[in-house]
Amino acid sequence: MKILVCISKTPDTTSRIAFTDNNSRFDTDKVQFIINPYDEWYALVRAVELKEATGAEVTLIHVGPADGDAILRKALAIGGDRAVRVDADPADAYFVASQIAAFVRSDPHDLILTGKETIDYNGSQVGGMLAGLLDYPFVSLASRLDVAGNLVTLERDISGGKEILEVPLPVVVSCAKGMAEQRIPNMRGIMAARTKPLTVMTAHPADPLTRMVAFELPQTKQGVKLISPDQPEELVRLLHVEAKVI
Amino acid sequence: MSVLVFVEPADGVLRKPAFEAMSYGSRLAAAQNMQAYAVCLDESVPEDSLKQLGAYGAVKVLHDRSACFRPFDAQVFARAVRAAAEAVQARIIVLSLTYNGRALGPLLSAHMQAGLVTGAIDFPETNGEVFRIRKNVFGGKAIATVEVATAVKIIALMPNAVAPVRGEGVAEVETFTSGLQESDRRMRLTGVNKVSGKVALSDAEIVVSAGRGMKGPENWGMIEELAEVLGAATACSRPVADVHWRPHEEHVGQTGLAIRPNLYIAVGISGAIQHLAGVNGSKVIVVINKDPEAPFFKAADYGIVGDAFEVVPALTRALRRFKAGEMTFN
């Protein structure tokens, strides 16, 4: 079995959120980039577990400029076998999905894993678009994934619960919390990652469908109104009369 | 030309996300001199409830009653919605960003090469060919304006962002045949685990959430009682789910569920930036924490500095009296 894990790069979760160029672009000054947590903790770790259990081969793919190589090396240290970087600006989700689809057409993979969403732009789009372009079944927000032969068993989030599904390979799955536990790369992994293949590919022609043109920060709260701990009735009154939420 | 709204029932009943999407779609249609249609792919919804979509602005509801739509297979849904969109010459497709909506939107976008905005929080700004719409990014820490340049546009509306407006009217319900069949579905459902009797967190209007300040899982009774009087769902911070004090479905934040209830009550949660990312879209935030320096107070509307073990039961008692009509305000 060949598993493809889609790896995106996001600002560290504690980054200061600020914009530049007349609020048209995220300000990357002093920002540390990390592997998108959904891709790292859930998609990648589950892929590595399946590799350990079944001998599957794990390929990583990232669409982005050269600074993504550091992200891919870390993902290799966690356990990927080889990495591919499509050297292009990830203009929008459709453009990214088109790049990954072009790669899969030239180098077929059976199980394609993405994260639930990138934590910067919160798109939740690339996985579904990729499945649409490849005409593979798509299971979103999976919290459990097992493979037996050609059949994948998945648990996925639905409103108020979980659904358990069986889907034959090939399939695209977006991974959410619960699928695996975060792993910290060890020294051996880090050393091994240095010599694993990382191939850079040129972009496949594709046009983005959308463009982010401006950013703003949300209005800040007025300031907290403090209520004395021995006056819970006052909080009830405020929630009813002033905030009108109960 | 028209606006097509995908309405998704839950257990055979149309609920708030469907009404939100419908009234959003019909307001969009009115602004652009178009008709608003709905498409429903669930045979179990009675015709009478579909007619009610007229009160939210639908002129006509296309209803495909094929059994192939159960269980949900996003590819099958995307192909059927596409067929409906083509039948009514839709220029804009609206859906709600529910669990299924997250799968349907991007597939539809790829099938139709139509630009998609997930998690729209507002009506679009249109000016000639320019079509721009706002959405939350960075887990609600910022808002982005997205421009969509394609002829057909897809809007996946953030639940709870735009209130449904109910008026008068009855929609016509028309049987629609998208042509999809059982053999198109590639997945098989083998089980469903519903957390019954509790309010679903993602749709909840009120959420009571607790963190490490609760000391241990045995103390969650008071949190559940507070949630019960309020008809609220329960949630928790990540470390609490990580150590299995609470089920991981309850974990909210940057790496958990992002929610936007009308009221979010946080008990014994410090308010780390990653936690706030999932909850700061809430309309009103109440923080109960014994540490006056807890960062959460900066993001709160109301706060009580005090020991949760005393404050929460007292608040529950006060709410019980309020709910029983024993409290009057002037």
Ligand SMILES: Cc1cc2nc3c(=O)[nH]c(=O)nc-3n(C[C@H](O)[C@H](O)[C@H](O)COP(=O)(O)OP(=O)(O)OC[C@H]3O[C@@H](n4cnc5c(N)ncnc54)[C@H](O)[C@@H]3O)c2cc1C
């Ligand atoms: C990449 C990354 C992603 C993350 N994603 C998430 C996420 O999605 N969601 C999330 O929640 N966290 C997330 N975290 C973790 C986050 O940084 C915090 O560690 C976490 O939110 C803290 O949880 P807490 O507030 O329950 O616990 P603590 O920070 O330990 O706070 C406990 C609070 O309880 C108060 N308290 C103690 N006793 C009482 C009492 N008797 N009465 C009242 N108050 C009391 C204390 O004053 C304190 O403020 C993430 C971290 C990282 C690095």
Ligand SMILES: Nc1ncnc2c1ncn2[C@@H]1O[C@H](COP(=O)(O)O)[C@@H](O)[C@H]1O
């Ligand atoms: N530039 C990228 N390169 C590779 N994979 C990506 C990229 N952007 C997004 N993805 C994958 O798609 C998932 C969903 O991303 P998004 O649609 O941007 O929220 C991520 O969790 C990644 O697995």
